[in-house]
Amino acid sequence: MLAIEHLSKSFGPLQALNDVSFTIQPGEIMGLIGQNGAGKSTTFHSILGFLKYSGQIRWHDQPITESVFDEIGYLPEERSLMPKLTVEQQIVYLARLKNKSAKEIKPQIDDWLAKFAVKGKRTDKIKDLSKGNQQKIQLICTLIHQPKLLILDEPFSGLDPVNVDLLEQAIFAAKKQGAAIIFSSHDMGNVEALCDHLIMLKAGHVALSGRLDEVRNQFGKTHLFVTTDWVQARLEQLPQVVKVTQLAPQRYLLQLADPAAGPEIFQQLTQGHYIEEFSQQAPTLDEIFRMKVGETNA
Amino acid sequence: METYLRQIKSWSFLILVLAPFVMLGLTVGIGYLSGTSGQDSQRIAVIADRSSLRKQFIRQNKSDVKADIHSTSAAKKAVKANQIAGYLVLKSDAQQVTATYRGGQSLANGLKAQVDVLLAQQQQQLNLANAKLSTAQAQALQQQPQFKQIVHKKTGSDKIARLISFWVMVLLVYMILITYSSITATEIASEKGTKIMEIIFSSTTASKYFLGKILGVLLVIMTQLVVYVVGGWSSYLVAQRVSISKELVANNQDLINKVLGNLFSVNLVYLLLGVVLYTILAAFSGALVAKAEDASKAAQPATYLSMIAFFATFPFQNNADVLVVKILSYVPFFSSYFMPLRIIDQSVSGWAVVGSLAILLASILLLIRYIGGIYEGLMLQTDDTSFWKSFKRGISYR
Numbered sequence: 301m302l303a304i305e306h307l308s309k310s311f312g313p314l315q316a317l318n319d320v321s322f323t324i325q326p327g328e329i330m331g332l333i334g335q336n337g338a339g340k341s342t343t344f345h346s347i348l349g350f351l352k353y354s355g356q357i358r359w360h361d362q363p364i365t366e367s368v369f370d371e372i373g374y375l376p377e378e379r380s381l382m383p384k385l386t387v388e389q390q391i392v393y394l395a396r397l398k399n400k401s402a403k404e405i406k407p408q409i410d411d412w413l414a415k416f417a418v419k420g421k422r423t424d425k426i427k428d429l430s431k432g433n434q435q436k437i438q439l440i441c442t443l444i445h446q447p448k449l450l451i452l453d454e455p456f457s458g459l460d461p462v463n464v465d466l467l468e469q470a471i472f473a474a475k476k477q478g479a480a481i482i483f484s485s486h487d488m489g490n491v492e493a494l495c496d497h498l499i500m501l502k503a504g505h506v507a508l509s510g511r512l513d514e515v516r517n518q519f520g521k522t523h524l525f526v527t528t529d530w531v532q533a534r535l536e537q538l539p540q541v542v543k544v545t546q547l548a549p550q551r552y553l554l555q556l557a558d559p560a561a562g563p564e565i566f567q568q569l570t571q572g573h574y575i576e577e578f579s580q581q582a583p584t585l586d587e588i589f590r591m592k593v594g595e596t597n598a
Numbered sequence: 599m600e601t602y603l604r605q606i607k608s609w610s611f612l613i614l615v616l617a618p619f620v621m622l623g624l625t626v627g628i629g630y631l632s633g634t635s636g637q638d639s640q641r642i643a644v645i646a647d648r649s650s651l652r653k654q655f656i657r658q659n660k661s662d663v664k665a666d667i668h669s670t671s672a673a674k675k676a677v678k679a680n681q682i683a684g685y686l687v688l689k690s691d692a693q694q695v696t697a698t699y700r701g702g703q704s705l706a707n708g709l710k711a712q713v714d715v716l717l718a719q720q721q722q723q724l725n726l727a728n729a730k731l732s733t734a735q736a737q738a739l740q741q742q743p744q745f746k747q748i749v750h751k752k753t754g755s756d757k758i759a760r761l762i763s764f765w766v767m768v769l770l771v772y773m774i775l776i777t778y779s780s781i782t783a784t785e786i787a788s789e790k791g792t793k794i795m796e797i798i799f800s801s802t803t804a805s806k807y808f809l810g811k812i813l814g815v816l817l818v819i820m821t822q823l824v825v826y827v828v829g830g831w832s833s834y835l836v837a838q839r840v841s842i843s844k845e846l847v848a849n850n851q852d853l854i855n856k857v858l859g860n861l862f863s864v865n866l867v868y869l870l871l872g873v874v875l876y877t878i879l880a881a882f883s884g885a886l887v888a889k890a891e892d893a894s895k896a897a898q899p900a901t902y903l904s905m906i907a908f909f910a911t912f913p914f915q916n917n918a919d920v921l922v923v924k925i926l927s928y929v930p931f932f933s934s935y936f937m938p939l940r941i942i943d944q945s946v947s948g949w950a951v952v953g954s955l956a957i958l959l960a961s962i963l964l965l966i967r968y969i970g971g972i973y974e975g976l977m978l979q980t981d982d983t984s985f986w987k988s989f990k991r992g993i994s995y996r
Binding site: 345348350366369370372374376378380381382394397398441451 | 793794796797798799800801802803806974978
């Protein structure tokens with residue numbers, strides 16, 4: 301288990317992290333979201349020991365030292381490989397730093413290249429690969445030693461939807477093998493698709509924390525999607541409706557001041573008749589993110 | 599190990615290691631070719647009325663005489679055709695020995711001296727015969743003067759040997775320092791530019807990685823030195839046997855032995871440790887640049903320091919026992935140049951060498967420890983700021 305307790309870090313007058321705490325169990329995926337400069341990379345750098353910090357970071361109740369480096373897989377925000385090495389040399393070099401032998405790693409390389417649909421051979425030089433394929437090689441380097449703690453800084457940036465799927469599958473496979481995974485992303489779609497837990501950082505503070513469904517439900521089911529022949533002005537008259545947005549012809553999003561008004565709105569709108577759509581939901585992660593960012597800027 | 603393998607597989611390393619041997623080969627080859635092609639036109643013909651006289655001269659000056667020309671007419675033709683430099687006509691009657699040289703230019707001094715010796719010998723024989731002396735009188739006239747010279751230890755070939763050793767040693771140190779400073783700074787700066795360091799530092803500690811880098815470069819340098827020692831020794835053995843250089847080696851055996859003695863000594867340890875110290879400095883400044891393109895800038899501190907130390911040795915090549923040299927032979931970064939100077943000059947005690955080596959070694963260990971400690975901070979911050987700002991930020995990064 302990765303346990304972070306009261307993590308704080310400042311760079312001169314800038315408080316980059318302030319009393320951040322969370323835990324990740326083996327087999328769990330944690331999503332770390334926040335605006336640029338919110339402290340996501342600083343959190344990762346603290347876990348990896350690149351920075352001195354106050355607070356405690358422990359992996360299986362032990363401080364993270366060189367002895368557990370082999371269990372960590374880390375993908376930095378900016379991708380970087382050694383352009384003059386071949387694919388095989390690059391993968392073997394980084395795996396050897398994780399105390400894996402070339403003998404152990406070499407037979408696995410073809411399978412991993414196929415798994416990530418890399419267009420290129422193991423004998424190709426890194427510099428001759430396309431940017432997307434270089435990114436895949438970097439992911440292979442992060443995963444091939446089967447880490448128990450996976451730290452991915454913006455793993456989806458620059459990937460097309462097909463490759464996003466491939467990466468999601470790889471992350472789920474690592475989860476299935478019992479890895480504790482933490483990743484940052486600006487794309488709330490990826491976060492909603494993958495995460496068990498969520499942390500949102502806002503100027504170094506924890507703004508949101510918890511299971512994904514819990515976080516969403518904290519905000520109440522204030523979003524009501526309806527498909528009806530009622531006009532917008534009439535919908536605005538319904539109880540507890542604060543805003544009506546037309547999404548498509550005869551399709552609207554009603555924002556409620558009080559989620560408890562749902563049944564009454566249903567009665568008035570349907571009057572016992574069939575209605576094509578009536579769906580009361582909590583705000584999406586994207587909306588929550590924007591809402592929280594708005595609070596930050598206010 | 600990765601650093602070592604990457605470096606020794608590179609073209610620049612191969613060129614670096616092979617260049618001296620290629621240069622040596624070229625010099626010997628060109629010297630041999632120009633020697634053989636120009637040899638005939640430098641030789642002379644000898645014509646004599648007494649064949650014994652001619653044979654004696656040819657025997658004494660084999661390499662300078664074209665022996666297959668026997669007559670004046672043939673010699674004249676050969677001079678015209680530029681095949682020989684000229685011809686010497688030796689004549690002898692009962693009273694007088696004469697020699698006449700005809701050629702485009704006057705006879706070379708060495709050869710003229712040989713002609714004088716021969717003429718003097720022959721004339722003396724004639725004079726003795728004509729004087730009709732008794733055996734005792736003849737023996738008395740044969741008495742020769744004696745010349746003895748006693749050479750003190752620090753004169754003669756010893757002085758030349760010191761001078762050659764000084765230049766070879768100082769140039770060797772300078773070339774190797776400049777080369778490896780540049781290689782190390784470039785390699786480290788290029789890694790910093792790619793930001794692969796974050797991945798590496800999530801796998802091993804920065805100090806271990808830094809130490810590995812330095813050891814890798816050290817192994818490369820040792821490989822180069824082994825190649826130089828083995829190659830140099832092989833060249834020396836070959837030079838002793840091959841006809842074109844055999845005579846040169848034999849004539850200068852004493853000088854060569856002294857120079858080799860000066861080079862294959864504790865001076866090599868100074869060379870090795872000096873390179874390590876400068877490599878650490880280069881690695882440190884390599885870690886201070888923000889991107890790979892600035893790598894040449896990164897090597898500058900080590901290069902400039904090495905140049906200062908190199909040029910500082912010049913005034914002291916003939917007076918290695920002055921105070922400045924004594925002080926600098928203990929100062930790290932300078933001692934690799936100045937202590938070999940004193941060792942070659944034989945003006946330093948064994949204990950002083952041990953003391954200087956201990957200071958050098960301690961400086962290396964301290965620098966490795968210190969830079970290893972701040973290396974992570976230096977490599978992980980990539981803001982494009984000035985050298986000193988970068989250094990300050992690197993130290994306070996954590």
